[in-house]
Amino acid sequence: MPEVSPNTGATRSRVARLLALLVVALVPLLLCVALGRYEAERISRREAALASAVIVGQVVSIVEAAQGAARTFVSRVGEPCEQLSAGLTLEAANVPYVRTLNILDEDRVDCSSALVQQPIPARGLLDGHARVPGDEWLRFVNNTPMVHNRPSLLVGITGGAGRAAVAVVDAQYLLDLLHGAAPLTMFREAELSVGGGVVLREAQAAVRDAPLLADVRKRVSGATIELKMYGRPERIRETGAGLLLRYMPWAAALSALLVWLVRRLQRSGQSRRDQLLRAIRADEFHVEYQPLYGVASGRCDGVEALLRWVPPGAGAMRPDEFIQAAEEEHVIVPLTQHLLKLIARDVATWDVEPGFHLGINFAPEHLSGVQLVGDVRALCAVVVPRGIQVVLEVTERTLVRNTGQARSNLEALRREGVEIAIDDFGTGYCALSYLEKFPFDILKIDRGFVLTIDPEDHRAVVLDCIIDLAHSLGAELVAEGVETQAHLDYLCVRGVTYIQGFVYAKPMPSEAFMRWYRANGARAIQHAKDGGRALNA
Numbered sequence: 143m144p145e146v147s148p149n150t151g152a153t154r155s156r157v158a159r160l161l162a163l164l165v166v167a168l169v170p171l172l173l174c175v176a177l178g179r180y181e182a183e184r185i186s187r188r189e190a191a192l193a194s195a196v197i198v199g200q201v202v203s204i205v206e207a208a209q210g211a212a213r214t215f216v217s218r219v220g221e222p223c224e225q226l227s228a229g230l231t232l233e234a235a236n237v238p239y240v241r242t243l244n245i246l247d248e249d250r251v252d253c254s255s256a257l258v259q260q261p262i263p264a265r266g267l268l269d270g271h272a273r274v275p276g277d278e279w280l281r282f283v284n285n286t287p288m289v290h291n292r293p294s295l296l297v298g299i300t301g302g303a304g305r306a307a308v309a310v311v312d313a314q315y316l317l318d319l320l321h322g323a324a325p326l327t328m329f330r331e332a333e334l335s336v337g338g339g340v341v342l343r344e345a346q347a348a349v350r351d352a353p354l355l356a357d358v359r360k361r362v363s364g365a366t367i368e369l370k371m372y373g374r375p376e377r378i379r380e381t382g383a384g385l386l387l388r389y390m391p392w393a394a395a396l397s398a399l400l401v402w403l404v405r406r407l408q409r410s411g412q413s414r415r416d417q418l419l420r421a422i423r424a425d426e427f428h429v430e431y432q433p434l435y436g437v438a439s440g441r442c443d444g445v446e447a448l449l450r451w452v453p454p455g456a457g458a459m460r461p462d463e464f465i466q467a468a469e470e471e472h473v474i475v476p477l478t479q480h481l482l483k484l485i486a487r488d489v490a491t492w493d494v495e496p497g498f499h500l501g502i503n504f505a506p507e508h509l510s511g512v513q514l515v516g517d518v519r520a521l522c523a524v525v526v527p528r529g530i531q532v533v534l535e536v537t538e539r540t541l542v543r544n545t546g547q548a549r550s551n552l553e554a555l556r557r558e559g560v561e562i563a564i565d566d567f568g569t570g571y572c573a574l575s576y577l578e579k580f581p582f583d584i585l586k587i588d589r590g591f592v593l594t595i596d597p598e599d600h601r602a603v604v605l606d607c608i609i610d611l612a613h614s615l616g617a618e619l620v621a622e623g624v625e626t627q628a629h630l631d632y633l634c635v636r637g638v639t640y641i642q643g644f645v646y647a648k649p650m651p652s653e654a655f656m657r658w659y660r661a662n663g664a665r666a667i668q669h670a671k672d673g674g675r676a677l678n679a
């Protein structure tokens with residue numbers, strides 16, 4: 143039998159191990175960078191929201207102070223300027239933030255706290271803007287009749303006959319507020335607009351790519367005060383870098399810990415692999431053979447070879463567990479090659495009827511590998527001359543992962559007389575369409591379906607469907623895990639070809655099997671279909 147090293151699988155698993163290490167090393171570091179960025183932006187937004195709320199609150203209290211001053215004169219807007227002038231001057235001097243107090247007729251200033259000479263020239267205080275509707279109003283203007291090129295906030299209250307009392311607030315107060323907040327925080331630019339009109343802007347530098355961090359709006363006297371704050375990207379980056387510096391050592395420690403843990407896991411995996419390979423060399427495996435009862439012939443028509451591992455000084459290992467480990471560690475191919483050698487060694491001493499079935503389990507990796515055909519041929523060379531029919535048991539997983547190589551392997555072996563059985567049928571992800579495409583001779587009904595047979599009710603709907611399906615595909619059927627007489631009767635009546643299970647015989651080592659076969663191999667068992675013939679036999 144050709145000895146094939148597990149090199150391909152080993153290289154693949156080494157690459158997978160390295161990739162896994164790389165991933166666990168990088169994930170915490172990348173997360174840390176992403177978290178740093180996210181956190182820097184969050185901090186900037188929180189600071190901006192806080193500063194904006196404070197500034198807008200201040201603007202509102204300035205507006206309210208100015209409104210208070212204008213309200214004092216709103217009932218007197220119709221009085222002559224000589225009567226109002228002194229009062230306007232006094233009030234304007236007393237109320238904080240107010241530069242002048244004025245009485246407006248349409249948009250002309252009729253009387254002002256800033257002018258001694260009355261009446262003043264008829265220039266528009268609204269700086270060419272349309273009259274603001276409503277009783278109370280706010281408006282930014284760039285010029286006033288007395289102060290040019292300096293923005294002012296007009297806080298007006300309209301009285302009778304379209305005349306209004308208007309307090310003029312110097313916008314410098316508002317600019318100072320914005321200015322005060324800007325250097326402290328991360329803002330590149332702040333924009334304040336009150337009820338439309340001019341926008342007050344305090345900018346660190348005129349760059350338009352700055353992200354908007356906060357947009358706070360508040361309605362006062364029918365107008366909306368809106369403050370927008372834009373961030374300084376370089377400052378946000380700096381904050382991010384600071385956070386990164388703080389968190390990176392932790393992320394690096396986490397990544398080192400994860401690498402260590404994964405390495406440990408990998409080592410334990412590696413040691414599983416080493417254990418299996420060592421156990422092969424130490425000849426710790428043996429094979430047990432579970433007889434198959436042929437319903438038509440009424441005798442033992444075959445066996446399934448089941449691998450056993452009993453490490454010295456320890457109990458037997460569970461086959462499903464060590465087989466799974468062997469598959470995961472990519473030693474299933476050398477292990478199965480070892481199994482085939484053990485079988486060849488055992489069968490050399492057997493004496494069985496011609497056509498005796500020998501079922502051997504093959505894992506998907508082996509089936510889709512290049513060694514399969516050679517390995518099976520080598521076994522056939524030993525067992526076929528002894529009249530033995532080799533049956534490859536493949537699970538549904540193989541069908542689903544049906545690679546071109548697996549298919550051509552099985553087709554080649556089938557042409558040479560090897561039979562294919564689909565194992566554990568119905569338990570995996572078998573799509574029925576695979577059955578038509580895949581070359582096979584026998585369906586093995588999983589124990590799970592046999593257990594659905596109700597001894598009272600005698601109904602097992604899915605099981606019946608599987609049996610019908612196998613019949614219509616012209617396949618033979620093996621029922622696995624048959625433990626009770628009721629199950630046996632049910633299956634025999636429905637035309638199952640072979641019975642495998644404790645009701646007939648348990649798996650046995652080679653020598654024990656041969657003894658059993660000589661004593662019981664030709665003996666029929668009683669079941670419903672034989673109508674009691676077996677008992678009389």
Ligand code: C2E
Nearest residue numbers: 448449461462465481503504505623624625642643644649
């Ligand atoms: P499987 O291929 O379905 O094998 C049949 C399993 O059912 C065997 O378990 C057998 O001992 C058990 N069995 C048979 N009759 C009865 C019964 O009446 N009642 C119950 N409860 N169980 C019964 P085992 O030997 O423990 O093997 C478990 C699985 O391990 C196998 O399931 C197969 O998937 C895997 N395995 C065993 N030997 C090999 C091998 O040489 N190669 C590969 N690739 N897999 C193997």
Ligand code: CA
Nearest residue numbers: 446503535565
């Ligand atoms: Ca099997």
Ligand code: CA
Nearest residue numbers: 565566586622
């Ligand atoms: Ca099975």
